[in-house]
Amino acid sequence: xxxxxxxxxxxxxxxxxxxxxxxxxxxxxxxxxxxxxxxxxxxxxxxxxxxxxxxxxxxxxxxxxxxxxxxxxxxxxxxxxxxxxxxxxxxxxxxxxxxxxxxxxxxxxxxxxxxxxxxxxxxxxxxxxxxxxxxxxxxxxxxxxxxxxxxxxxxxxxxxxxxxxxxxxxxxxxxxxxxxxxxxxxxxxxxxxxxxxxxxxxxxxxxxxxxxxxxxxxxxxxxxxxxxxxxxxxxxxxxxxxxxxxxxxxxxxxxxxxxxxxxxxxxxxxxxxxxxxxxxxxxxxxxxxxxxxxxxxxxxxxxxxxxxxxxxxxxxxxxxxxxxxxxxxxxxxxxxxxxxxxxxxxxxxxxxxxxxxxxxxxxxxxxxxxxxxxxxxxxxxxxxxxxxxxxxxxxxxxxxxxxxxxxxxxxxxxxxxxxxxxxxxxxxxxxxxxxxxxxxxxxxxxxxxxxxxxxxxxxxxxxxxxxxxxxxxxxxxxxxxxxxxxxxxxxxxxxxxxxxxxxxxxxxxxxxxxxxxxxxxxxxxxxxxxxxxxxxxxxxxxxxxxxxxxxxxxxxxxxxxxxxxxxxxxxxxxxxxxxxxxxxxxxxxxxxxxxxxxxxxxxxxxxxxx
Amino acid sequence: xxxxxxxxxxxxxxxxxxxxxxxxxxxxxxxxxxxxxxxxxxxxxxxxxxxxxxxxxxxxxxxxxxxxxxxxxxxxxxxxxxxxxxxxxxxxxxxxxxxxxxxxxxxxxxxxxxxxxxxxxxxxxxxxxxxxxxxxxxxxxxxxxxxxxxxxxxxxxxxxxxxxxxxxxxxxxxxxxxxxxxxxxxxxxxxxxxxxxxxxxxxxxxxxxxxxxxxxxxxxxxxxxxxxxxxxxxxxxxxxxxxxxxxxxxxxxxxxxxxxxxxxxxxxxxxxxxxxxxxxxxxxxxxxxxxxxxxxxxxxxxxxxxxxxxxxxxxxxxxxxxxxxxxxxxxxxxxxxx
Numbered sequence: 033x034x035x036x037x038x039x040x041x042x043x044x045x046x047x048x049x050x051x052x053x054x055x056x057x058x059x060x061x062x063x064x065x066x067x068x069x070x071x072x073x074x075x076x077x078x079x080x081x082x083x084x085x086x087x088x089x090x091x092x093x094x095x096x097x098x099x100x101x102x103x104x105x106x107x108x109x110x111x112x113x114x115x116x117x118x119x120x121x122x123x124x125x126x127x128x129x130x131x132x133x134x135x136x137x138x139x140x141x142x143x144x145x146x147x148x149x150x151x152x153x154x155x156x157x158x159x160x161x162x163x164x165x166x167x168x169x170x171x172x173x174x175x176x177x178x179x180x181x182x183x184x185x186x187x188x189x190x191x192x193x194x195x196x197x198x199x200x201x202x203x204x205x206x207x208x209x210x211x212x213x214x215x216x217x218x219x220x221x222x223x224x225x226x227x228x229x230x231x232x233x234x235x236x237x238x239x240x241x242x243x244x245x246x247x248x249x250x251x252x253x254x255x256x257x258x259x260x261x262x263x264x265x266x267x268x269x270x271x272x273x274x275x276x277x278x279x280x281x282x283x284x285x286x287x288x289x290x291x292x293x294x295x296x297x298x299x300x301x302x303x304x305x306x307x308x309x310x311x312x313x314x315x316x317x318x319x320x321x322x323x324x325x326x327x328x329x330x331x332x333x334x335x336x337x338x339x340x341x342x343x344x345x346x347x348x349x350x351x352x353x354x355x356x357x358x359x360x361x362x363x364x365x366x367x368x369x370x371x372x373x374x375x376x377x378x379x380x381x382x383x384x385x386x387x388x389x390x391x392x393x394x395x396x397x398x399x400x401x402x403x404x405x406x407x408x409x410x411x412x413x414x415x416x417x418x419x420x421x422x423x424x425x426x427x428x429x430x431x432x433x434x435x436x437x438x439x440x441x442x443x444x445x446x447x448x449x450x451x452x453x454x455x456x457x458x459x460x461x462x463x464x465x466x467x468x469x470x471x472x473x474x475x476x477x478x479x480x481x482x483x484x485x486x487x488x489x490x491x492x493x494x495x496x497x498x499x500x501x502x503x504x505x506x507x508x509x510x511x512x513x514x515x516x517x518x519x520x521x522x523x524x525x526x527x528x529x530x531x532x533x534x535x536x537x538x539x540x541x542x543x544x545x546x547x548x549x550x551x552x553x554x555x556x557x558x559x560x561x562x563x564x565x566x567x568x569x570x571x572x573x574x575x576x577x578x579x580x581x582x583x584x585x586x587x588x589x590x591x592x593x594x595x596x597x598x599x600x601x602x603x604x605x606x607x608x609x610x611x612x613x614x615x616x617x618x619x620x621x622x623x624x625x626x627x628x629x630x631x632x633x634x635x636x637x638x639x640x641x642x
Numbered sequence: 643x644x645x646x647x648x649x650x651x652x653x654x655x656x657x658x659x660x661x662x663x664x665x666x667x668x669x670x671x672x673x674x675x676x677x678x679x680x681x682x683x684x685x686x687x688x689x690x691x692x693x694x695x696x697x698x699x700x701x702x703x704x705x706x707x708x709x710x711x712x713x714x715x716x717x718x719x720x721x722x723x724x725x726x727x728x729x730x731x732x733x734x735x736x737x738x739x740x741x742x743x744x745x746x747x748x749x750x751x752x753x754x755x756x757x758x759x760x761x762x763x764x765x766x767x768x769x770x771x772x773x774x775x776x777x778x779x780x781x782x783x784x785x786x787x788x789x790x791x792x793x794x795x796x797x798x799x800x801x802x803x804x805x806x807x808x809x810x811x812x813x814x815x816x817x818x819x820x821x822x823x824x825x826x827x828x829x830x831x832x833x834x835x836x837x838x839x840x841x842x843x844x845x846x847x848x849x850x851x852x853x854x855x856x857x858x859x860x861x862x863x864x865x866x867x868x869x870x871x872x873x874x875x876x877x878x879x880x881x882x883x884x885x886x887x888x889x890x891x892x893x894x895x896x897x898x899x900x901x902x903x904x905x906x907x908x909x910x911x912x913x914x915x916x917x918x919x920x921x922x923x924x925x926x927x928x929x930x931x932x933x934x935x936x937x938x939x940x941x942x943x944x945x946x947x948x949x950x951x952x953x954x955x956x957x958x959x960x961x962x963x964x965x966x967x968x969x970x971x972x973x974x975x976x977x978x979x980x
Contacts, residue, residue, distance in 0.1 A: 068977050218975075262979045266972065282967045292727055294719070312955045313962030314970065317726055322752040326719035329712070329749075333692070333723025336710055337731065341723070359713050449971045487708035487724070487731055490687040495702055497711030498695075506654070507703065 037209070039256045042072075042101025044109030045204060048126040049118030051085050051094040054197035058116075059096025060444075061201060065214040066100040067269045067446045070259025074099045074555065075444045076108035076629070079383055088142075088150035093125040100208075102258050104562070106555035108443065110631040113255075114207060116200055118142060118174070120158050121151035127162045135168040135251065137203060139196065141175035170250045174199055174241075181240040185233050195237045202241020208255050212238060265448045272411040272440035273300075275447070276344075276370060277307035279418025281314055284340050286419075287426055287458035290315045292339035294330030296323055296349065299382045300438035301372035304344040324352035328369065332356060335365040336496070338462070338486040340422060344370040346438075347389045348379065351396070357431055358397045361521065363496040364473070364482050366425040366460075369393075370418070372436040375627035384627025385439035387551050390605040393433040394580060400518045402525045404428070405580040407435040409554035412447035414440060417577065423458045428528060429481040435579070437552035437601075439629050460484055463492065470494050472505040473517070479531075480524035528581050535583035539565065539572030545639065546593035547573040548619075550606055553599060553630055560635035571639070579606075582613060590617050595642060597622060599635055645676035645686060652706040663818030663844030664697060664765060668704055670824035671734075671763070675705075677825070678832040684732050691734045692721045694741040697772050698765035698844075701736035715746030718753045721760045722947075729948040732832060733760040740770050743779040743799055751808040756947040757836040761828070764801060764841045769850035787849075801841045802925035802939065806918045812838035813925070814938045817858050818845060823869060823936060830938045836946045857934045868933040870924065872913040872941070875905050878933050885909075893923050895932060913941040 045062065049055040056077055063075045078095040085092030099109035115130045117123035119142040130136055148158055155161050159169060178196040179189070187195075205212060216235055223230040245251055270278075284291035293316065295305040309318045317339070321327045328343040335341035345353065350371050360367045373389045375381035393405050404424060408417035414436055421434040461476060463483040470492045473482050485492035494505050500517060502508040537546070538561060549557045554575050561573040574589060576582070590596055598607035599622040607619045622638035624630055650672040658664045675689060689707045693699035695714035702709030712720050721735045742750045742764050753760065769787065770776040776789040780801065784793040805813045812834040814827040824842065831838035843854045857866045868878035868886070876886040883898050885908035896903045912920070921940040928934060964970050 064975065068975065070977070070979070214975075264979050266976050266978050268971070268974065268976045278967070278970060281970065285967045290727070292723065294723060311964070311970070312958035313964055314967070315955065315959075317951060317955070319722065319726060321719065322748050325716060326722075326749050326752070329716040329719035330723035330726070332712075333710070333720035333725075334727035335723075336720070337690075337724040337727035339723075339727040341727075355713055356716065359716075363710075449976065452967050452971075486728075487690045488688050488728065490685065493687055493707050495709035495711060497702070497709075498713050499711060 036253045037256055038253050039258070041103075041257070042099065042105060043114065043208065043255055043257060044097060044099045044112040045114045045116070045208070046095060046097045046112040046126055046129055047116045048093055048095040048122035049116070049197070050087060050122070051080055051092045052087070053094070053118045054194070055094050055118070056096050058197045058201050059098055061215050061218065062204060062210070063098045063100070063444065064218065064269055065205070065210050066098070067267070068214040069211060070262070071100040071257055072103055072105035072260045073269075073444075073446060074105050074108045076439065077442045088119055088121055088147045090121045090125050090151060093122045095126060100257055102260050106558045107629070107632065110633060114204065116204065118196070118200070119151070120148045120153060123158055124151045124153065124162065127164050130164065130167060132166065135170060135207070136164065137170045137172065137200065139174035139200075140171045141173050168252060172203070172244070172248070177240070177244060178237060181237050182233065187233065195234065198234050198237040199241035202238040203245040205238065206242045206245035206254065207251055208257065212242070263448060267446050267448050269444050270412050270415070270447045271442060271444035272408065272414040272436055273303035273372065273442070274307050275412055275414035276408070276418045276434070276436060276441070277304045279415040280308070280342055280368065280422055281311055281316060282415070282452060282455065283419045283422030283458055284315065285452065286455055287340060287422070287460055289338070289340040289426065289460060290317065291342065292331060292334035293318045293342045293344060294321055294327045294334065295344045296321050296327045298324070298346045298349050300374055300441050301344045301346045301349070301370065303441065304370060304372070324349040325356060328353040328356040328360070328367075331367055332360050332363070332365060335360070335367050336363070336487070338484070340426060341366065342368045342370065344372070346372050346374045347376045347392065350389060350392055354397050357403060358399060358401050359498050360431040361401050361403055362498055362500070364429045364521070365431070366429055366484075367431040368418070368421045368425050368434055369431060370434045370436060372438060372441045374438045381627045383438065385437045385552065385601070385629060386625065386627060387437060387553070387601040388605070388625065389435065390579070390602065390609070393435065394609060400522065402522050402580065404430060404432045404525055404528055405435060406432065406578050407551040407576070408440055409551060409575060409577060411440050411443045411445045419455060423456070424528060424531070426458055426460045427481065428479055428524060429461060429484060430524065435551060440552045462486065464489065465491055469504070471503050472496055473501060473503045475520065475524070480520060480527055526581055529584050532578045532583060534585045535574055535576065535589055537572050537574045537589055540570070542592045543572045544570040544593070545572070545595040545597060545642070546590070547571065547639065548576070548596060548598045548610070549573070549600060550576040550579060553601060556630040556632050556635060557599060559632045560639070563632065563636050564639055569639070587614055590614060595620060597639060597642060599630070599638070601625065601630065643676050643680050645679055647672040647676060649686060650675045650705055650707065652704050654703045656704050657700060658697060659848055661847040662697070663767065663842070663846070664701070666818045666821060667763065667765065667824065667842050667844065668701060670821055671828055672705065674825040674828035674832075677829050678732065681829070682732070682832060688730060689732045689734065690724055691736065692717050692724065693736040694746060695772070696738040696741045698736050698738040699741060715741055715744070716749065717741065718746055718749035718762070722753055722756075722758050725758055725760055725948050726951055729759070729952060735760055735762045737762060737764055739764070739766045739768060739778045739780040739801070743801065743804070747779070751804065754805055754808040754810045754837045754839065757811055757944055758947040759836055761831045761838045762840065763828070764839055765844045766801060766841050767844045767846040767850055768798070768853045769846050771846045771849055775849035800926060801839070803922060805839045806922050806925065806940070810839060810940065811836040811942045811944050812938070813841070813921070813940045814838070815841045815843070815936050817843045817854065817936065819858060820936070827938060830941065834941055835949070836944055856929055866929050866933055867936050870911045870913070870935055870937040870939055872911055872938065875908040875910050877905065877908060893927065893932065913938050914943070916942055
C-alpha cells in the first residue's frame with residue numbers, strides 16, 4: 033500500500049498513557065517541534081492529580097493534546113485526528129475524543145489480559161467494546177520494538193522500556209511529516225553535558241519509530257501542515273504560568289522596584305513560584321512559606337517595606353488568604369494576588385480547569401472590601417495581564433487579583449516576543465518627604481491613591497494596620513469617618529476604570545446576538561464566533577479582561593444587541609455580576625462545570641438553540 | 643547618645659488598663675531603642691515595629707517610628723516580608739501568647755527555624771485579655787477562665803522549649819517589672835543576628851492578676867528566680883548563697899558553703915553553646931524546687947535567612963547570563979519569521 037500525503041490546514045493529536053509513560057513530554061516535544069517548524073500551536077495537558085496513580089487504571093491516565101495548524105489555531109482542539117493510547121486504560125479514557133476519521137495508535141504489548149481488566153473492560157476486545165472498529169487502528173508492539181531498537185545500548189531493560197514514548201514520538205513525527213532536527217537539538221541541550229550517551233540513544237529510538245511507521249504501511253495517510261504565515265519577528269513557545277512569572281518580572285524592571293513573591297506550592301499555580309525562584313539575577317526574591325497565609329502576609333510586609341509584592345495561588349489558597357487580602361485593601365498597599373483557578377469547591381479536582389473563583393475574589397471578604405480583578409485570556413496574554421496587574425497595583429496603591437486558569441497556566445502557544453521598550457512606564461507614588469506630619473491616608477485627588485512612605489525615610493514615620501483609621505493614620509471608630517473611608521477606598525477602585533482600555537467588540541457594532549465571555553475561554557469563543565459568523569449568524573463577541581472595575585463603555589456596548597449571552601466555565605458567576613451591575617439588560621447563559629474547557633461545538637450549539 | 647526614650651514615644655496615649663504589665667515593657671523598649679540605635683548605628687526611621695492582634699499588639703501605635711498593626715497571628719510573616727525586602731531595617735515584633743502560640747503558632751516556629759533576623763517580644767500573660775478572659779496556650783493546666791469554668795484540661799506550652807525545638811538561636815526571659823533587665827534583654831536581642839525571642843512574663847491585672855506572683859513577689863523574687871549572665875556562675879538568692887550544679891545529668895540547687903560547695907563548683911552560664919541541652923534544662927526549671935531562669939538563656943551565632951537570601955542573589959547575579967527582561971524573553975528556543 034502506498035500511503036497518501038494529504039495537505040491540510042490543521043490537525044489535533046492526543047497523546048495518552050499511564051501517568052508514568054512520559055506522555056506530557058512526548059506531547060510537549062511534538063508541539064515544540066511544530067512551533068519551531070512554523071505552525072500555529074495550542075496545547076492542553078490533561079493529567080491526574082496523583083503523581084503515579086494506580087498503574088494501568090483509567091484514573092491514572094495522563095493526556096496531552098496538541099492542536100497544530102497553518103493558521104487560526106485558537107484552542108487545543110475539541111476532537112483529535114490522531115490518538116496515541118499507550119495502554120487499554122488510555123484508550124478507554126480517550127476514545128471518546130477521537131474523530132470518526134481518526135487514526136489510533138496503540139501499544140499492543142500493553143494490551144494483555146491483566147491491563148485490559150485493570151482498565152475496567154468487560155470483554156477481552158477493547159476495540160469492539162468501545163465500538164471504534166471503523167477507526168484506523170495502528171496496532172504496534174511498541175514496547176518490544178523499543179527494546180529491540182535499544183538492545184545494544186547498554187541500558188537496563190527497565191530504562192529501555194522508558195524510551196517507548198520516544199519510539200511513539202517517532203511514529204507520530206512520520207505521520208505528520210515533522211522534521212526531526214528540532215527534537216535532536218532539544219536532546220543535545222538536555223543530555224549533551226550530563227549524559228551524552230542519551231542523546232544518541234534517544235535519536236536512534238525516534239528514528240526507528242519513524243522508519244517503522246513508514247515501513248509497516250499501516251498508516252494510510254500522512255499529513256502535511258504547512259508552516260503558518262506569521263507576522264515577521266522572533267517567536268518562542270510559552271505557557272501561561274511562565275508568562276505570568278515573566279510579566280511580573282517585566283513590571284519589576286519597568287518600575288525599578290524589586291520583585292518579592294511569598295507563596296506556598298499549590299496545583300496548578302506552583303510553576304509560577306518555581307519560575308520566579310530562578311531569576312535571582314533579575315533581583316527576584318522568593319519565600320516559600322509555611323502556608324498560604326504566610327505567603328500573602330510576607331508579601332504584604334515586603335510591600336510595606338517597598339517591594340513589588342506578589343503571592344501566587346489557586347482557589348483554596350485564596351480562601352486562606354481572604355483575611356489578609358482585606359488587610360492589604362485597608363492598608364492600601366500594592367499587591368498582586370495571582371489565582372490560577374482550578375475545579376472546586378474545597379480540594380475539588382485539583383488538576384482540572386474552571387472559572388469558579390470569580391465570586392470568591394469579587395465578594396469573598398469581610399466588610400466593604402472591593403478589590404480590582406483582572407483576567408488573562410490566553411497563555412501568552414498572561415504576560416501582559418501580569419504586567420498590567422502589577423502596574424495598577426503599584427500606581428493605585430491597592431491589591432489586584434489576577435485570575436488565570438489551569439487551562440492557561442499549563443497550556444502553551446507560540447508568542448511573538450515583545451520588546452520592553454513598547455511597554456508603558458510604571459510610576460510608583462513613592463513619597464520622599466512631606467511638610468508636617470505624614471498623613472498615610474492623604475490621597476492623590478485624581479487616582480485617590482495614597483502615597484507610599486517607605487520605612488527608612490526620616491520624617492515619614494507612620495503606622496498602618498487593619499483597624500479603621502482617619503486620614504492622619506490615627507485609629508478611629510468615629511461613624512462618619514468610617515463611612516468616609518469606606519467610600520474613599522471604593523472610589524479609588526472604581527476610578528481604575530479611567531485607566532483601563534475601552535471594551536472592544538469583534539464583529540458588527542449592532543447585531544442580534546453578542547457572545548460575552550472572560551478569561552481562558554477566549555480561544556474557544558473566538559473559534560465558535562468564526563464558525564457562527566460563517567454560518568451566516570448575525571453575531572458579535574466581546575471578551576472581558578477587566579472584571580472589576582468593568583470598562584466604562586460596557587453598558588453602551590450591551591445596548592446594541594438583542595441577545596446577550598454570557599458563556600463561562602461556572603454556573604453563571606459573571607452573568608450574575610453583570611446582572612447586578614446592569615439591571616437594565618437581560619442576560620442569557622451558556623455554562624459548563626466539568627473541570628474541562630468548552631468544546632467549540634458546545635458554544636455553537638448553545639447559541640443556535642437560544 | 644543620639645536619641646532619648648522620649649524620641650521613641652509617640653503622641654498616642656497607651657490604652658492598656660492601669661497597672662497592666664505592658665506599660666512597663668513599652669517603657670523598657672523605648673529606653674532600649676536609643677541604646678540599640680547607638681550601638682548598632684541605626685537611625686530612628688530604620689526601626690520598624692510590627693504586631694498582630696491582642697493587647698500587646700497595640701504597641702506599634704505607642705512607638706514613634708514606622709509601625710504595622712496587622713491581623714491576628716500574622717505579625718511574624720509580615721515581619722519576615724519586611725526584613726527580606728529591606729534587610730537594613732531593625733525589625734521588632736510585639737505579640738502575645740495567643741497571637742504567637744495559638745493562631746500564629748505555625749508562623750512562629752517557622753520564623754525561628756529560618757533564623758530570620760527579627761526581634762520578637764512575646765508578652766506572656768497566660769490569658770486572652772482583649773477578648774476578656776479566655777484561656778491561652780500558656781494558661782496553667784486546670785486554670786479557671788470564662789471558657790474553662792471547670793478548669794482547663796490541656797497542658798500549656800513552655801515558650802522557650804518551643805523556641806529551642808524550632809532550633810532557635812536566641813531566647814531570653816524576663817518579668818514585666820524588671821525594667822533594667824528588660825532593657826538589657828532587648829539590647830541583647832537586637833545585637834543577635836537572627837531570630838530573637840524575648841518572653842516577657844506580664845501581669846494582666848483584670849483577667850489573670852497575679853499569674854506570676856510566685857516569682858514576681860518582691861519578697862521572694864531573688865530566691866525564686868535566677869538571672870543568667872553569660873560567663874558568670876549560676877548564683878541566686880537574696881543572700882547570693884544558692885547556686886546550680888549538674889549532678890547525674892540533672893540540675894540541682896545547692897547552697898554555697900554547704901557540703902563543700904564553693905562558687906567555682908557551680909555551673910557557669912554559656913549562652914553561646916551550640917548544643918541546646920543545658921539551655922533546655924534551664925528553660926524548663928520551675929518552682930518550688932527550682933528558680934525560674936531569667937535573662938539571656940541562649941544566644942548562638944548562625945547565618946540568618948536574610949543574609950543567605952542576599953548572598954544567593956549576589957552569587958546568582960554574578961554568574962547569570964541574563965541581565966534584563968529583553969534577554970529573558972529571548973532565552974531558550976526561539977525562531978525567526980522573516
